[in-house]
Amino acid sequence: MAKPITISLDAMGGDHGPTSVVPAAIEMTKKYEHLTLILVGRQELLEEHLRGLPARLRDRLRIHHASEVVEMHEPPSQALRGKKDSSMRVAINLVKDGAAEACVSAGNTGALMATGRFVLKTLPGIDRPAIISAIPSQAGHTHMLDLGANSDCSPEHLYQFAIMGSVVAQAIYNIPRPTVGLLNIGEEEIKGNETVKQAAKLLNQSSLNYIGFVEGTDIFNGRVDVVVTDGFVGNVTLKAMEGLSRMINLRIREEFSRNALTKVQGAISMPVLRALKRRLDPRSYNGASLVGLKGILIKSHGSADSVAFANAIRIAMLEVEKQVPTRISALLETHVGGRQQQQAV
Amino acid sequence: MAKPITISLDAMGGDHGPTSVVPAAIEMTKKYEHLTLILVGRQELLEEHLRGLPARLRDRLRIHHASEVVEMHEPPSQALRGKKDSSMRVAINLVKDGAAEACVSAGNTGALMATGRFVLKTLPGIDRPAIISAIPSQAGHTHMLDLGANSDCSPEHLYQFAIMGSVVAQAIYNIPRPTVGLLNIGEEEIKGNETVKQAAKLLNQSSLNYIGFVEGTDIFNGRVDVVVTDGFVGNVTLKAMEGLSRMINLRIREEFSRNALTKVQGAISMPVLRALKRRLDPRSYNGASLVGLKGILIKSHGSADSVAFANAIRIAMLEVEKQVPTRISALLETHVGGRQQQQAV
Numbered sequence: 214m215a216k217p218i219t220i221s222l223d224a225m226g227g228d229h230g231p232t233s234v235v236p237a238a239i240e241m242t243k244k245y246e247h248l249t250l251i252l253v254g255r256q257e258l259l260e261e262h263l264r265g266l267p268a269r270l271r272d273r274l275r276i277h278h279a280s281e282v283v284e285m286h287e288p289p290s291q292a293l294r295g296k297k298d299s300s301m302r303v304a305i306n307l308v309k310d311g312a313a314e315a316c317v318s319a320g321n322t323g324a325l326m327a328t329g330r331f332v333l334k335t336l337p338g339i340d341r342p343a344i345i346s347a348i349p350s351q352a353g354h355t356h357m358l359d360l361g362a363n364s365d366c367s368p369e370h371l372y373q374f375a376i377m378g379s380v381v382a383q384a385i386y387n388i389p390r391p392t393v394g395l396l397n398i399g400e401e402e403i404k405g406n407e408t409v410k411q412a413a414k415l416l417n418q419s420s421l422n423y424i425g426f427v428e429g430t431d432i433f434n435g436r437v438d439v440v441v442t443d444g445f446v447g448n449v450t451l452k453a454m455e456g457l458s459r460m461i462n463l464r465i466r467e468e469f470s471r472n473a474l475t476k477v478q479g480a481i482s483m484p485v486l487r488a489l490k491r492r493l494d495p496r497s498y499n500g501a502s503l504v505g506l507k508g509i510l511i512k513s514h515g516s517a518d519s520v521a522f523a524n525a526i527r528i529a530m531l532e533v534e535k536q537v538p539t540r541i542s543a544l545l546e547t548h549v550g551g552r553q554q555q556q557a558v
Numbered sequence: 559m560a561k562p563i564t565i566s567l568d569a570m571g572g573d574h575g576p577t578s579v580v581p582a583a584i585e586m587t588k589k590y591e592h593l594t595l596i597l598v599g600r601q602e603l604l605e606e607h608l609r610g611l612p613a614r615l616r617d618r619l620r621i622h623h624a625s626e627v628v629e630m631h632e633p634p635s636q637a638l639r640g641k642k643d644s645s646m647r648v649a650i651n652l653v654k655d656g657a658a659e660a661c662v663s664a665g666n667t668g669a670l671m672a673t674g675r676f677v678l679k680t681l682p683g684i685d686r687p688a689i690i691s692a693i694p695s696q697a698g699h700t701h702m703l704d705l706g707a708n709s710d711c712s713p714e715h716l717y718q719f720a721i722m723g724s725v726v727a728q729a730i731y732n733i734p735r736p737t738v739g740l741l742n743i744g745e746e747e748i749k750g751n752e753t754v755k756q757a758a759k760l761l762n763q764s765s766l767n768y769i770g771f772v773e774g775t776d777i778f779n780g781r782v783d784v785v786v787t788d789g790f791v792g793n794v795t796l797k798a799m800e801g802l803s804r805m806i807n808l809r810i811r812e813e814f815s816r817n818a819l820t821k822v823q824g825a826i827s828m829p830v831l832r833a834l835k836r837r838l839d840p841r842s843y844n845g846a847s848l849v850g851l852k853g854i855l856i857k858s859h860g861s862a863d864s865v866a867f868a869n870a871i872r873i874a875m876l877e878v879e880k881q882v883p884t885r886i887s888a889l890l891e892t893h894v895g896g897r898q899q900q901q902a903v
Contacts, residue, residue, distance in 0.1 A: 364743065405709055428794070433805040434804070445750070445751060449791055451774065457802055458806075460696050479827065486813075488813050489809055
């Protein structure tokens with residue numbers, strides 16, 4: 214049997230709180246016998262959600278009481294200073310204290326990042342944690358970061374993101390030597406702003422598998438494994454993709470419900486449309502890592518249902534198995550070492 | 559009959575040159591009897607393409623010889639200094655000289671922007687021209703700028719883009735008082751970088767219909783008419799959308815060609831899929847304006863076929879009819895006036 218894993222869940226976070234977290238937790242403990250989950254939130258409420266479960270599951274679904282909840286639009290500083298007994302904070306504390314190996318929350322991104330950074334601290338050599346997620350591409354997945362943690366980034370930050378992205382792509386999707394591209398508005402060296410030009414220099418000197426500048430289209434065409442950008446560009450791009458997917462889905466439905474004939478045509482091709490929907494289902498990509506911390510912290514989409522939240526738990530398990538933070542530290546040391554040697558030459 | 563319009567076309571630009579430009583030109587002169595087009599490029603080549611046309615069309619399809627061609631990956635400075643007789647340069651000169659009221663080119667964006675700026679100059683009060691295009695949304699269209707002319711933008715530049723975007727949305731799509739949003743990574747005032755925060759202050763003081771920060775999803779959900787951002791974010795987002803659309807199209811085709819049954823299902827729903835494709839067809843959105851110049855310059859996608867290029871000509875016609883540059887100047891004057899008055903109070 215696989216080595217036991219314990220993960221804490223912010224059971225009150227997200228738009229749906231325990232309504233999506235608890236079913237996801239039950240599903241995952243059913244599926245993985247080596248998994249224990251600690252549900253953090255209001256004791257009585259969570260007990261009610263777990264009532265009637267067989268003992269073999271109930272034993273691996275613990276409850277840890279926390280009296281407060283961070284609201285979805287609460288300012289990060291207020292959550293951090295004012296709500297020390299929030300489900301989010303307590304769930305992260307469990308990782309800090311060694312009671313859990315990873316934490317998953319669907320709560321407010323800003324508060325999660327601020328709390329994660331405050332409680333867990335960043336890894337040595339990492340100035341700022343970043344948000345990374347797998348995005349579906351023609352070849353499988355592209356790992357993209359930062360998706361919104363840092364609006365303004367220095368070349369050094371982008372360089373650190375590239376290292377973290379390489380480790381995650383290697384760890385989660387078993388890509389031996391992931392290709393890394395720097396997002397820009399053209400592939401030529403003269404293109405882009407000063408920050409990306411300087412970051413390109415750092416990456417060219419590194420031992421990463423850096424392939425140069427990539428463009429927006431390359432996120433999807435399978436040309437590159439890891440796409441590095443600042444949190445402003447990353448977040449806008451991610452949300453634009455969400456918006457476009459939603460619009461296309463809407464248009465497909467509209468076209469098929471136009472009249473009696475198109476409805477029949479829609480019904481006939483329903484199995485194919487369903488398969489298509491499954492393949493593009495954003496829920497199977499839910500779960501972004503807040504990388505660069507001394508601990509594993511996974512952000513689920515605020516609107517995640519139980520299927521999507523379960524996927525975020527799956528990603529947390531993978532990061533635990535592959536010891537992502539330890540591997541980032543190791544790669545960072547060889548890189549810093551390598552660069553210092555180069556500078557010494 | 560409508561007032562006659564004359565437009566110059568860079569007949570050698572883009573991936574296909576005259577092969578897509580000339581059929582588009584013929585199509586448009588057939589459709590609009592008040593339209594005259596000047597095809598700029600190699601005389602003999604263009605004459606060959608026009609051979610056999612009836613006189614009533616041939617009279618409104620003039621040829622203007624230019625001996626050189628700007629290559630698709632040629633550096634802008636080289637094109638500007640080294641190729642004074644390029645089809646692109648000569649086509650823009652015709653606007654400057656008053657021989658044409660607008661110019662359309664599918665050539666190299668950087669060279670087109672540099673040449674347009676050098677030959678036509680920017681409007682008073684505009685520091686930098688921007689690239690604007692209509693993007694399909696749930697409600698119809700969203701006008702977005704800058705799509706790649708300026709990597710680094712000041713708050714003042716974003717403010718000028720907002721004015722230009724409002725005029726274009728008003729002129730081209732008859733929206734009386736277009737709503738304007740500033741692209742950001744959240745709607746709260748504390749979100750984002752210093753540049754967007756400062757730009758928001760300028761926009762709040764303006765008489766534009768400014769609705770505040772918008773996010774990537776809002777490009778598609780019909781919440782806002784004009785989305786303002788810098789050329790780095792705009793270009794990356796635009797290309798990411800192209801990449802995603804292409805991937806979804808590919809997936810649809812894959813799913814329907816999986817086996818004999820899905821092929822039959824695909825054949826049955828073909829009319830609906832075709833209608834869907836037409837509605838999302840990027841060709842019907844081809845034609846971005848280089849706004850902020852003392853003249854109308856339309857950029858067609860480099861890979862545009864004749865259908866797409868014809869659409870770019872249609873946009874040039876609309877901008878001529880609605881006198882976009884004059885209206886930008888007028889709006890800019892009232893705004894600068896308004897702001898000076900406010901400051902004086």
